[in-house]
Amino acid sequence: MSLFVFGHRNPDTDAICSAIAYADLLRQTGQPDALAACCGAPNKRTEYVLNTAGIAAPKIIMDVRPEVEDICRKETITASFGDAFFEAYRRMQEWDLRAIPVVDTDHRVVGVLSVLDLMELLFRDEGDPIKSRTVTTNLKKITNALGGSFQHEVDTERSDELLVMVGAMSSDGFTARMQQFDKDRILVVCGDRPTIQLPAIEQGVRGLVITGGFDLSPGLVELAKARGVSVLLSPFDTVNTTTRIRSSQFIDPAVDRQVVTLPAKMRVSEARVIVERSKQPVFPVVGDDGLLAGISFKSDVINPPRPRL
Structure with missing residues (x-):
C-alpha cells in the first residue's frame, strides 16, 4: 500500500x-x-x-479509507479452460498459492480453481473401473506431462476422452480386452513388449505409449502410420507414466464457476462483509473494465493493513 x-x-x-x-x-x-x-x-x-x-x-x-485495489495482490497467476492439471498445479506451487482465478482469452474472470478441487480430478470415480481410467485431454498435453516425444503423431491437439489401458497381460487376453471398447478412445501403455504393441496397432487404437525410454521398432512404426496410430515415447516406467497421463487431463471439471468477485473500487469495509459470508478460497478483483486486476484472500480483506499517511 x-x-x-x-x-x-x-x-x-x-x-x-x-x-x-x-x-x-x-x-x-x-x-x-x-x-x-x-x-x-x-x-x-x-x-x-x-x-x-x-x-x-x-x-x-x-477519503483515505482503503479500497480493495489498495490491498489486493496485483501480481498473480491465472489458469484457463483447456489447461492441464500439471500445468495449473505447477504454477500454484511456484507461487505458493492454494487457489487461483480462471480467466477467458479477454482476461475476464470465469471461475476459481483451488488445490483441493484440482486433486479431485485424480481421485474422482475411484469406484468405477472404467471412469477412473478415463482422462479428458489431448495427446500433446500427455506428451508434455511425460516430458516425452512422438515417434508418430496424428491430430495431437484433438480433445478426447481416452481410456488408459496398461498392457500387462497376455497378448490374447489384452486383444480381447481392447475389443470391448471403442478403439478411437483407447490409449495403450506398455514397455518393450511387441506382443502387446502389435495387436494395439492392428486394432487402430488412438495412441500407443512406449514406456521405459524404449522406441517402437521401425516395422511397427510403419504399421502405426498405416493404421493412423499415434506413438508416444515416455522416459518413465509404466507406473509413473500412467500417473503422469492422469495429470494431463483438463482442469475444466474442477473449476468453480459460481465465483464471487470484488470490484477494485469497493471499500474494504464493504468487501469484508462479502468475504466473511463466503467459503471461496480466493477472491478475484476486477476493474471498471471487467478485467482481472488482482486477487485477495480472505485474510487480506478481514485484516487489511492500516492506511499509511
Missing part, C-alpha cells in the same frame, strides 16, 4: 508544494512508494506554480 503525504485539509500552494517535496525526499530515503496527495483540487495560483515548474499536481484523495 502506498504512503500518502498530505499538506492540510484546504490545500494552498505551500501545503501542496511541501507535500510534493517531502514525498520526493521519502522516495529517496527508503520509502519508494511515497506519493504526494491533497484533499482538494489546487487553486489557480497553485496550478500556475506547478505548470511553471513542470511538476504534476498531486493525487486528489478525498
Whole structure:
C-alpha cells in the first residue's frame, strides 16, 4: 500500500508544494512508494506554480479509507479452460498459492480453481473401473506431462476422452480386452513388449505409449502410420507414466464457476462483509473494465493493513 503525504485539509500552494517535496525526499530515503496527495483540487495560483515548474499536481484523495485495489495482490497467476492439471498445479506451487482465478482469452474472470478441487480430478470415480481410467485431454498435453516425444503423431491437439489401458497381460487376453471398447478412445501403455504393441496397432487404437525410454521398432512404426496410430515415447516406467497421463487431463471439471468477485473500487469495509459470508478460497478483483486486476484472500480483506499517511 502506498504512503500518502498530505499538506492540510484546504490545500494552498505551500501545503501542496511541501507535500510534493517531502514525498520526493521519502522516495529517496527508503520509502519508494511515497506519493504526494491533497484533499482538494489546487487553486489557480497553485496550478500556475506547478505548470511553471513542470511538476504534476498531486493525487486528489478525498477519503483515505482503503479500497480493495489498495490491498489486493496485483501480481498473480491465472489458469484457463483447456489447461492441464500439471500445468495449473505447477504454477500454484511456484507461487505458493492454494487457489487461483480462471480467466477467458479477454482476461475476464470465469471461475476459481483451488488445490483441493484440482486433486479431485485424480481421485474422482475411484469406484468405477472404467471412469477412473478415463482422462479428458489431448495427446500433446500427455506428451508434455511425460516430458516425452512422438515417434508418430496424428491430430495431437484433438480433445478426447481416452481410456488408459496398461498392457500387462497376455497378448490374447489384452486383444480381447481392447475389443470391448471403442478403439478411437483407447490409449495403450506398455514397455518393450511387441506382443502387446502389435495387436494395439492392428486394432487402430488412438495412441500407443512406449514406456521405459524404449522406441517402437521401425516395422511397427510403419504399421502405426498405416493404421493412423499415434506413438508416444515416455522416459518413465509404466507406473509413473500412467500417473503422469492422469495429470494431463483438463482442469475444466474442477473449476468453480459460481465465483464471487470484488470490484477494485469497493471499500474494504464493504468487501469484508462479502468475504466473511463466503467459503471461496480466493477472491478475484476486477476493474471498471471487467478485467482481472488482482486477487485477495480472505485474510487480506478481514485484516487489511492500516492506511499509511
